[in-house]
Amino acid sequence: MTARIDGFSKLSKVDKIDWIVSNFTHDPEGFKKLLKQYWNDDSELQRIHDEFAENTISNFYLPLGIAPNFLINNEIYAIPMAVEESSVVAAASNAAKYWLDRGGFKAEVLRTEKVGQVHFTYSGDTSWLEEAFLALKPKLIQDLKPIMRNMEARGGGLLELELRNKTSLLENYFQLHATFETKDAMGANFINSCLEHLAATWEEEIAAREYPDGAHPNTEIVMSILSNYVPDCLVRAEVSCPVNELDEDAMDATLFARKMIQAVTIAQVEPFRAVTHNKGIMNGVDAVVLATGNDFRAIEAGVHAYAAREGSYKGLTEAWIEEGQFTLRMDLPLALGTVGGLTRLHPLVRFSMEVLGQPSARELMILVAVAGLAQNFAALRSLVTTGIQQGHMKMHLLNILNQLGASTSEKEKVVAHFKTATVSFSAAQEVLEQIRQS
C-alpha cells in the first residue's frame, strides 16, 4: 500500500475503503466496519447517495429535526431542519411558539434577480468596444434563445445584458454582466450554460469585427460564471407586536425590548459581534437550506457578502420601536431552487418539500428567511435575559452523557438532576459518578 494513488476514482467502493483505512488510519478493520455500518441496507437507496458525488465511501448523517408551529403570513408550517448543533431546532421551535400568539412571522419576496458574468480583458479603445457591444447585443441575446427556450417557457430567462468597464480596478478588465430570472430553479447550471455560450459568441464576433487601424486589440475571455452574490434576490421577514406583549419571566417587557434593540444595534456597529449574530441567523438558514437540498455554501457566501455591502460587516437584522410596537426585521439575499439539483433526487429532501407543501422557490425563500429570523430572535432573547449557556448546555447534556458512555437509565437520572441545576461537562461527569457509585 502507498499513500499516493492514481485512478482512485476508478476503484470499487470496497477497494477505496480498503485503501483509505490501510493508508490513513491506525485501525483499518475497525474503521472499515464503521464505514460499512453507515451504508443503507437498501442497495438502490445507497446507490442514489453514492452517485451524488465522486469517491463516495459511506454516508455522513446529520439529524433531521422538525420545528413546528411556525405561523407565517397567516399559515402554519412545520419546518424541517438538518443540523447537528443541539440547541438549534429547540431555539427555532421556541421562537415559533412565542410568535404564534403574537401575530406570527410576516415575509415577502422583494426581488428575484440573479447575476452571471463573462470576465474578459481588452486592451484597445474603450469607445470602440462600447459601440461594438451595442451593435452586437441583439445577436448575443438572439444566440442564447435555444438555451433559454425551456426557461423562457416557464417565465424566466435573461433580463439584462451590460458591458461593464472595470479598468479602474484592474488593467484591461471588462465584463459582460448579465441578470437572469430563473423561476423555481436555483439556476446555476442554466446561468453558467448561458454565460459560456455568450462568451463564445462574444469572442467570435468581436474578433471578426473591423478595427480602425487594422491591428485588432487583444480580447481574451478569462472565465464565465454565475455570481453567488445576489443582492437583488431578496426576501424580507419580520416579527412585530406591541411592546407590552413581550412579557418575559426574567424581565420586564419594556426593558426586554430595549435590550433586544441594543443587542441588534451592537451587531450593526461591531463586526466581532456581527459575525456571531449572523452565525446565529445562519444556524436557521443553513438547516432549512440543507433539508431542502439547496447549496448552503452558495447561500453562506452570498449572505455574508450582503452583510458587508456597505463596506463594513454588519448584523443582518434591524430592530426598533415605533408607536409602542416592537419590530425585528431582516432582508436576506437567497438564491434557492425547488426544482433541479438534489431537490427531486434526495428522498429526505422530497420529504421536506412535501412537509412544506411543495413550495415554489419564492415560498422557500420566505420559509428559510423566517427560520433565520426565528433563530436570531431566540438567540438574542436568551442572550439578553438568562444568558445563552442555560438553554444551550441543557440541550448539549445528552452529547456530554454519550461522550461519557452513560446508559439510558443513567441519562434519565442525570437529565432529571439538571432540570434545576446548571449544566457543565464537569458537573455532568460528577453527577454521573455519584449515580454509578450509589
Ligand code: MEV
Ligand atoms: C450559536 O450557535 C449562535 C449564537 O452565538 C448566536 C448569537 O450569539 O446571536 C447563540
